[in-house]
Amino acid sequence: MTIPRTPADLTAPWLSSVLDTEVTTVAVTPIGTGQTGATYRVHATYTGATTLPSTFAVKLPAQDDAVRERVALGYKSEVEFYTAVSAEVAVPVPACLHSEISSDGGDFVLVLADLAPAEQGDQLAGCTLEEAALAVDALAGLHGPSWCAPRWFELTSIIMPKPGDEAAATGMGEVSAMAATITLDRLGDRIGDADRETLLTSMSLVTPWLQAEPGRYSLLHGDYRLDNLLFDPQRTHVTVVDWQTVGLGLPARDLAYFTATSLLPQTRATVERDLVARYHAAVCRYGVTGYDLETCWQDYRLGALQAPFLTALGFAFSTSTDRGDEMILTMLSRGCRAVRELGTIEVIRSYQASSPTTA
Template sequence: MTIPRGPQDVTPAWLGPVLGADVRDVDVTAIGTGQTGATYRVRATYAAETDLPATFAVKLSAQDDAVRERVALGYRSEVEYYARVAGRMSIPVPPCFYSEISDDGADFVLVLADMAPAVQGDQIAGCSAQEATLAVEALAGLHGPSWCDPEWMALSGIAMPKPGDDAAAGGLGEISVMAAGILVDKLGGDISEQDKETLTAAMSLVTPWLKAEPTRYALMHGDYRLDNMLFDPDRTRITIVDWQTVGIGLPGRDLAYFTATSLDPDVRSTIEKDLVDQYHRALLGYGITDYDFDTCWRDYRLGVVQAPLLTGLGFAFAASTERGDEMMLTMLHRSCRAIRELETLELITSYQAN
């Protein structure tokens, strides 16, 4: 199949063979707020009665050529996740009807179930305690089934250094310092001096941070935050999207990244121990027996560096938009405050001392 370059290429002639149906007409509308990809709701009109859905979510590469080339590994990651991994995890994701990616990874397409009337979380506004509970319990459905399983080390689309890869950890450490510099240069006037100091210090410790707990790992979403979550209107069900940053590493990184970026700091500091406890109890339901709460809490404290790390990398290498810049500033402030309150940098230093 020819991969659509843009929404104009999502035609009946393309969609019909993909679905194995006679598609007479399509209506394509942009949805979502992605900065490294483009997602569209596609309403299909069929020539004959079918059991197929009337609408789909079609995800394509970013329409900016420079962004497409920079995040090709992320596209590989997402296609591989839906093709090889999703069916073996318990975390809820949209069913995938079709996927394809070019040899160079710069062009891809996913035809996913349209989860409407579910709505995307609002990264800037933050989430409620009820939504946060759904998110942390769902996350256990990714970490539990993949807990310390070396099979997943063979995935080709891993976006972050794998445990034990010291050379890759060193390389990401250098890139992180560079990304933090780009962020401060462009948005520094809107960042407090305290947050600049925290960001700079955290990014200087990325390499030892990645090496801190190499023997405890699971598959990670990598960018586990509100903009990548869909909530049913009654807030009883959640669906997780955007699998472009799949990694293997300390599971607490996903958990802390979510709370540090997606909750108002005052709310986070009040309910985070309860959320970690809910996550821990859900994780034990997958048969994990050698992981006590105190270790989980320490992993959570350690993991919060994932928040400024992804924020810095996202700002440095994704397309800049007005909402995107506001979101980055919000996430940065929340995560730097979490690092200070959880004494994460001191924890990393203690690992170095040992």
């Protein structure tokens, strides 16, 4: 059967074909308001006895054709993660019961375990220290098992420039500078002078930033923040979703992006040393060696550029919404403040000064 294109295509016959059991009825309701994709909860009833669950989370592309075309590589990235990566790492993700994607990436479907009553993190409110600890441990489960493993360069749907790809880093630097201008034009005077200057400077340094420390890498989530984390009601477990920005790069980029955008700034400043130490201990438990805590801290300082970088890049080329604009302003303010307080720009410039390839 063809890949479902709309929620109306999520029929009982289609679900029967992918689950290899007879589904009698389905009821489809939307989950969330994703801008680059659409997720639905599918309630199913079966003809006979089965061990299958009664509900699933089904992901489809955005219903806007222009968005589909623009985000096709992200769809390929997410499907490739579930089919080729998820079983090889220890990060907690929803079980995937079926996946399919067209050759151009414009049509895809993922049938995932329904995690209800898990609750999505609140990007605007920020997270608690308990939630942050869960997120850090889960992130180590992605980075540790994939640490400096060359086989991940064979993935076909890596979003960001791979370590050592100077041409791609240069191209991304040019795109980033353009994204900064678009972002600032759209936000106008809603963004303060200090953050405006930090964003412009940060985005002008993307090329040397991407080229720093190419020998230390792992798989990256890319957009590791509260909106992409689901917590059980007791806050004892977290599940990581939305794998459309999988990349390879300096591992601490994910960590710094999370703390910079998902913790209130005053909280981040007081707990980030402890969180970095927790992360370092966790990745070492996965067999990472030759990586001391001080180096991890310096990687974290360097990685903080991920916050303004990804926030501006995503905002500049997406549709504006009231909540989206508020979230972007919050994330940019937090991220730019982290860049300043951690001295990230100075760290990048020190790499420029010491390396002819980034000068």
